[in-house]
Amino acid sequence: MTDAAELVRRTAELLAAHPPTRLPPPPSTEGPAGPSPLSATTDRLDFLRARFDAGLAWVHYPEGLGGLGAPRSLQAVVDAELEAAGAPDNDPRRIGIGLGMAAPTILKYGTEEQKQRYLRPLWTGEEVWCQLFSEPGAGSDLAALGTRAVREGEDWVVNGQKVWTSSAHVARWAILIARTDPDVPKHAGITYFLCDMTDPGVEVRPLRQITGEAEFNEVFLTDVRIPDSRRLGEIGDGWRVAQTTLNNERVAIGGMRLPREGGMIAPAAKTWRERPELRTHDLHQRLLKLWVESEVARLTAERLRQQLVAGQPGPEGAGMKLAFARLNQEISGLEVELRGEEGLLYDDWTMRRPELVDFVGRDAGYRYLRSKGNSIEGGTSEVLLNIVAERVLGLPSEPRTDKDVAWKDLAR
Numbered sequence: 001m002t003d004a005a006e007l008v009r010r011t012a013e014l015l016a017a018h019p020p021t022r023l024p025p026p027p028s029t030e031g032p033a034g035p036s037p038l039s040a041t042t043d044r045l046d047f048l049r050a051r052f053d054a055g056l057a058w059v060h061y062p063e064g065l066g067g068l069g070a071p072r073s074l075q076a077v078v079d080a081e082l083e084a085a086g087a088p089d090n091d092p093r094r095i096g097i098g099l100g101m102a103a104p105t106i107l108k109y110g111t112e113e114q115k116q117r118y119l120r121p122l123w124t125g126e127e128v129w130c131q132l133f134s135e136p137g138a139g140s141d142l143a144a145l146g147t148r149a150v151r152e153g154e155d156w157v158v159n160g161q162k163v164w165t166s167s168a169h170v171a172r173w174a175i176l177i178a179r180t181d182p183d184v185p186k187h188a189g190i191t192y193f194l195c196d197m198t199d200p201g202v203e204v205r206p207l208r209q210i211t212g213e214a215e216f217n218e219v220f221l222t223d224v225r226i227p228d229s230r231r232l233g234e235i236g237d238g239w240r241v242a243q244t245t246l247n248n249e250r251v252a253i254g255g256m257r258l259p260r261e262g263g264m265i266a267p268a269a270k271t272w273r274e275r276p277e278l279r280t281h282d283l284h285q286r287l288l289k290l291w292v293e294s295e296v297a298r299l300t301a302e303r304l305r306q307q308l309v310a311g312q313p314g315p316e317g318a319g320m321k322l323a324f325a326r327l328n329q330e331i332s333g334l335e336v337e338l339r340g341e342e343g344l345l346y347d348d349w350t351m352r353r354p355e356l357v358d359f360v361g362r363d364a365g366y367r368y369l370r371s372k373g374n375s376i377e378g379g380t381s382e383v384l385l386n387i388v389a390e391r392v393l394g395l396p397s398e399p400r401t402d403k404d405v406a407w408k409d410l411a412r
Contacts, residue, residue: 002059002070004077010068011056011081018042018050020087044088048124051082057090057123061107065119073306090125093356097167098122098129100252102175105245109192109233118173118194130171131249132162132195132219133242137412139164140383142177143186143239144410147221149178149193156180156193156231158201158224164377168204168217169353171197175245176226177238182408189407190238194230201225211369212349215357249378250317251304258298264328264367265294267360268335278338287338290331297323315391318384325374325381328359332367339364 019041042050051057052066056078061067082089092099099122106118121127138145147160158178168174174195181189195202201224206214233241261269272279272287301320336343346365359367375381389395402410 002068002074004074007056007059007068007070007074007077008081010054011078014051014054014056015082015085015087018047020044020047020085045124045126047088048090049120051087052120052123056082058103061119065107065115066123090123093358095122095125095128096252096356097131097171097175098127098173101131101245101249102129102173104248105175105192105232105241106194108244109241113229114194114232122173127172128167128170130165130168130174130197131245132165132168132174132176132221133245134164135161136163140380142242143190144407144412145177145179145190146412147176147178148182149180149191149226151180151228152225154228155225156191156228158193158195158221158226160221162219162221163216164207165204165217165219166215166377167355168197168219169206169214170355173197174219175232177242179407180238181236183406184236185404186402186407186410187239188236190242191235192232192238192241193226194232195221195224195226196230199224199226206351206353208351209370210372211366212346213352213354215354246379247315247317250321250384257302257305260295260298261291262298263294264331264359264371265291267364267367268331268338271335271338275338278340283334283338286334290327290334293323294327294331297327315387318379318387319392321378322381322384322388325371328367328371328374332364332371335364336368343368 048057055063055066055068057066059068059070059075059078060072062069090099103119103122106114106122110118118127122129132147133142133145135145135147145160147158147162149156149158156178158176160178162176165174174197176193176195177190178193179189180191183189197204201222203220203222204217205220207216207218208214209216268287269291272283297320300323304316304320343364345363347363357370359370362370379387386398390397
């Protein structure tokens with residue numbers, strides 16, 4: 001059984017074999033210093049590859065796939081040792097869809113060949129991933145999707161449109177669900193694929209947001225040929241495979257690891273401490289309440305991550321994502337109010353296509369506007385409330401008339 005001491009030892013061996021930074025030689029105490037050679041170094045990508053091969057990427061993954069089969073909680077031991085040594089990370093915010101959604105799905109349902117091909121470049125950031133799920137007519141009701149995949153020999157020919165696709169403009173790969181059988185009920189005729197975003201027929205167009213930038217995209221798929229070897233799971237079993245993706249997505253969004261007073265509450269609390277002239281009794285009470293709720297949410301997320309040691313996340317992640325969205329919107333609104341006239345200013349309306357979302361690195365106006373999307377992305381709050389009610393609390397499900405109707409016969 002791999003324990004913390006063993007991980008510290010393995011991390012030290014990695015750093016010794018692949019020094020991530022160039023260290024100057026110690027000063028000479030005997031005469032004039034000559035041209036002493038610098039310590040050997042490893043560039044960022046080579047270091048990340050070596051870390052993956054050493055099993056220190058995600059320690060709870062199997063050996064040979066970036067892990068050691070160790071408890072998930074011990075990842076923090078490795079991360080702390082590498083951070084103290086100044087080692088580079090894999091820029092997790094830039095590749096969050098790959099790390100938080102694609103990787104656990106490939107690990108659970110992928111073939112050995114798929115795991116070996118995709119997981120290493122995914123983790124090192126060499127290949128960025130995006131998610132081709134939502135459609136103009138199938139967002140909250142995702143199972144109503146209409147993108148079609150038709151089998152032709154060893155390939156699937158895909159036609160359709162996807163929308164609200166983060167990172168599609170920089171992605172090499174996409175996780176894609178498409179309808180392969182329109183003659184069965186909507187949940188039963190879906191299959192899950194890995195789509196090469198550089199293939200002919202894939203067109204990415206920006207969607208400009210209220211923040212001024214185009215973080216999201218719409219993606220058009222026209223006669224895109226996907227080999228059957230890039231199918232994930234069984235034909236027609238895509239909805240079950242997608243549940244792994246969606247449950248992990250909600251944990252990735254709402255259950256990310258934060259320090260105390262981290263995340264959206266940090267800039268609001270900083271402004272409160274540094275700008276006493278802005279304080280009022282009412283704002284004080286509201287900030288205290290939100291600070292406590294943020295801390296409760298942070299500790300609840302930590303508990304949820306500990307539960308993940310036993311396997312894949314379940315519907316409980318929907319509750320965390322609900323709390324994340326509500327808190328972000330309330331805190332950002334309070335911060336704008338606290339700053340008064342300054343809160344109405346906005347730093348940059350330039351149309352651009354960012355690679356990641358930087359909540360705390362931008363100004364209060366950006367946080368206020370961008371947080372509006374938190375109650376939509378990763379599942380709308382209304383849908384997540386139903387999930388919590390039915391799958392966590394065990395309440396009766398809403399009546400549905402389309403569960404046993406073939407998708408082709410549904411009203412559209």
